[in-house]
Amino acid sequence: MLTRRRAISSLAMPALLSSKEKAKSKAFHYAEVEAKIARKDYKGITKDDLPTPSLVIDKSILERNLNFMAKHCQNTGIAIRAHCKIHKSVDLARRQVALGSLGISCATIAEAELMSGAGIRNILHTCQPAGKNKIWRAADLAKKDPTALFVADDPTTVELLDEAAGVLGARIRTLVDIHAGLTRHGHAAGKPGLALAQKVASSKNLQFSGIMGYSGAASHTKGWQERRAHSMKDVGPVVETARLCQKSGLDAAIITGGSTGTYNIDKEIGLTELQAGSYVFMDSAYNHIGKKSGDTRYDDFATSLHVLTTVISRNHPNQVTIDAGNKAMLKPTDQVAGRPEVKVENQGAEFGILRWQDGNGFTLGEKVELITTNLDTTTNCYDRYYVCEGNNLVDVWPIMGRSGALQR
Numbered sequence: 001m002l003t004r005r006r007a008i009s010s011l012a013m014p015a016l017l018s019s020k021e022k023a024k025s026k027a028f029h030y031a032e033v034e035a036k037i038a039r040k041d042y043k044g045i046t047k048d049d050l051p052t053p054s055l056v057i058d059k060s061i062l063e064r065n066l067n068f069m070a071k072h073c074q075n076t077g078i079a080i081r082a083h084c085k086i087h088k089s090v091d092l093a094r095r096q097v098a099l100g101s102l103g104i105s106c107a108t109i110a111e112a113e114l115m116s117g118a119g120i121r122n123i124l125h126t127c128q129p130a131g132k133n134k135i136w137r138a139a140d141l142a143k144k145d146p147t148a149l150f151v152a153d154d155p156t157t158v159e160l161l162d163e164a165a166g167v168l169g170a171r172i173r174t175l176v177d178i179h180a181g182l183t184r185h186g187h188a189a190g191k192p193g194l195a196l197a198q199k200v201a202s203s204k205n206l207q208f209s210g211i212m213g214y215s216g217a218a219s220h221t222k223g224w225q226e227r228r229a230h231s232m233k234d235v236g237p238v239v240e241t242a243r244l245c246q247k248s249g250l251d252a253a254i255i256t257g258g259s260t261g262t263y264n265i266d267k268e269i270g271l272t273e274l275q276a277g278s279y280v281f282m283d284s285a286y287n288h289i290g291k292k293s294g295d296t297r298y299d300d301f302a303t304s305l306h307v308l309t310t311v312i313s314r315n316h317p318n319q320v321t322i323d324a325g326n327k328a329m330l331k332p333t334d335q336v337a338g339r340p341e342v343k344v345e346n347q348g349a350e351f352g353i354l355r356w357q358d359g360n361g362f363t364l365g366e367k368v369e370l371i372t373t374n375l376d377t378t379t380n381c382y383d384r385y386y387v388c389e390g391n392n393l394v395d396v397w398p399i400m401g402r403s404g405a406l407q408r
């Protein structure tokens with residue numbers, strides 16, 4: 001407890017300081033903030049202390065998103081193997097698994113290695129490995145972690161995976177990736193898909209484990225009814241191929257695909273599990289695809305991730321400069337959180353401009369939070385998430401490293 005005497009002496013203290021000492025007492029010690037973060041001692045650190053541009057997570061919104069999806073899956077009986085391409089964070093993946101995610105879906109072999117290396121089982125690499133480097137890394141990963149799942153959309157991949165697995169003494173759980181509207185990947189549905197599944201099933205060192213089909217176009221179709229129709233068209237043939245496999249005696253237990261946009265459509269189409277990922281953070285591309293009730297806003301999940309920037313110049317009317325540009329993946333379609341009337345412009349590598357017609361401007365040094373247009377590319381630019389409750393830092397989570405030979 002502060003006694004009256006001590007209170008007076010502490011209040012009186014500044015008067016006893018020399019002007020140099022007074023100036024020094026106001027100094028901001030960034031190194032101390034870093035040292036506190038290293039000790040996981042976040043007390044007293046606020047957004048104002050953080051470097052910019054940087055990524056800040058609103059913890060309570062993130063938790064709401066995580067819980068909402070987990071509840072949806074429990075209530076409807078569809079499983080989830082959440083996609084980590086959006087966050088590339090072991091901390092977040094562990095939270096998803098704790099809430100019932102079967103494992104974690106990964107876009108790259110490096111993500112798969114990271115998640116498996118962190119002890120997460122039943123990961124699914126949703127892109128077929130191709131080329132010497134990726135084939136052998138996939139086989140090596142399967143050897144270390146026999147629960148890992150891989151996909152193939154080409155007979156050559158099946159042969160190469162089988163060969164590599166044979167050499168390493170691995171058995172690779174393999175799904176067949178079926179075309180679902182996106183021409184970037186996927187073997188033809190129906191009989192050709194069945195033939196590829198049979199090839200996997202008859203490969204000595206592979207274990208046929210099911211079917212995958214992902215429609216990125218359906219996921220962002222505006223209007224829930226339109227999205228449902230698009231999903232039926234794209235993903236229907238994927239499910240039919242899985243049924244063909246089952247009728248032929250193949251164990252196509254897993255039928256995986258789906259997204260944040262179609263999470264409440266995919267079960268009806270026949271998927272057994274979701275690969276949704278963006279629901280954890282939500283970007284501006286997703287915020288306006290429309291919800292089941294017919295509303296144009298899609299607020300089943302809310303934006304929990306912002307890019308924190310600082311106003312660094314203000315010499316012209318109705319505009320200020322912020323310290324985020326190309327290197328921070330700034331896009332003119334990004335939005336200022338809480339200020340929808342403000343336009344975002346890209347001004348090169350390090351700079352962005354905020355413009356507005358009427359209303360309040362921004363002060364020099366002010367922190368401005370942006371809602372990103374596309375999460376995956378933005379998170380790929382940063383090394384850590386600053387997890388905040390309101391204005392206060394409560395945790396820091398590393399993002400998968402981007403340097404080093406194995407990080408791709």
Ligand SMILES: Cc1ncc(COP(=O)(O)O)c(C=O)c1O
Pocket residue numbers: 083085086126214216219257258259260261275276277278279
């Ligand atoms: C193969 C695959 N599955 C799932 C997802 C996750 O989709 P979303 O982030 O829309 O939930 C993606 C996203 O690009 C993907 O490429």
